[in-house]
Amino acid sequence: MERHSIEAELRTKTGKGAARQIRRSGLIPGVVYGRGNDPRAIKVDPQNIEKLLLSNAIFDLTFVGEDGKEDEAVVIIKDYQKDVIKRNLLHVDFQFISMDEKITVSVPMHLEGEAAGVRDGGVLQQLLREIEIDALPAEIPEEITIDISELEVGESLSVADLELPEGIDLVTGSDEVIVTVVTPTELIEEDEEEEEEEFLEPEVIGEEDEEDEEGEEGADEPEPWE
Numbered sequence: 377m378e379r380h381s382i383e384a385e386l387r388t389k390t391g392k393g394a395a396r397q398i399r400r401s402g403l404i405p406g407v408v409y410g411r412g413n414d415p416r417a418i419k420v421d422p423q424n425i426e427k428l429l430l431s432n433a434i435f436d437l438t439f440v441g442e443d444g445k446e447d448e449a450v451v452i453i454k455d456y457q458k459d460v461i462k463r464n465l466l467h468v469d470f471q472f473i474s475m476d477e478k479i480t481v482s483v484p485m486h487l488e489g490e491a492a493g494v495r496d497g498g499v500l501q502q503l504l505r506e507i508e509i510d511a512l513p514a515e516i517p518e519e520i521t522i523d524i525s526e527l528e529v530g531e532s533l534s535v536a537d538l539e540l541p542e543g544i545d546l547v548t549g550s551d552e553v554i555v556t557v558v559t560p561t562e563l564i565e566e567d568e569e570e571e572e573e574e575f576l577e578p579e580v581i582g583e584e585d586e587e588d589e590e591g592e593e594g595a596d597e598p599e600p601w602e
Contacts, residue, residue, distance in 0.1 A: 377516045378433045382425065384408075384418040386441045399466070408437070408451055410471040422465040429456055429465075432481050432516050437470065450475060452513070478510045480547055483517055485554060489525030493557035498529035504554040507535060508547035515543055524555055532556035 384406065387394070395405045404422045409415040416439065425435075432452060439447040451470040458465055473479055484506045494500050507520060520540070522533060536550040 381436045383438045384420045387417045387419050406468040408470040413472050426465050434513050475513050480510050482506045482508050484519045486519045486521045488521050488523050491524045491527040491557050493529035498557040502555045510545040527557050529557050
């Protein structure tokens with residue numbers, strides 16, 4: 377697994393106003409938490425992490441305080457937020473980890489080969505694109521590969537068919553289907569069923585439901601901590 381070194385400035389001001397000011401300076405707000413540690417509010421350069429958001433990369437993070445004092449920790453990216461239109465990074469959550477303790481992460485699936493059923497006119501459907509595993513940070517694979525070359529029409533491969541390296545434990549249910557080969561007819565029937573569900577007549581909402589909605593309309597919506 378890749379390992380990178382980055383710096384993060386500790387920050388004392390939180391909230392939307394402080395977050396906007398941080399972004400105007402070219403940085404983004406973030407937080408580091410986990411393993412029983414007190415959360416630390418930080419600001420980081422998004423260019424140092426944007427290309428690694430989906431990689432389960434390990435970071436040697438150096439905290440730099442206002443007094444210039446430094447502290448170090450090993451972390452991974454746990455979550456992040458992007459602008460829905462511009463797609464630029466707005467906020468990042470890091471998680472403290474230990475290199476000798478297993479953590480739960482999502483790893484992408486990679487299909488290898490061409491299914492025999494596809495050569496016979498079937499259509500390949502990938503239903504699961506990533507799985508959750510427990511592993512030591514240094515042993516997290518970049519992807520999990522499954523050979524589909526012998527998959528015939530009407531057959532499927534599930535999580536139970538995966539051969540994982542020693543020391544890696546599955547979190548995703550073993551009965552979850554990863555990939556299947558169906559006939560074109562089955563695919564058309566599925567699409568028609570979905571279209572029928574979309575055009576179902578909406579249920580009429582009674583006066584009692586309307587009163588409930590009016591009562592909830594004025595409720596305050598919680599704001600995310602930035």
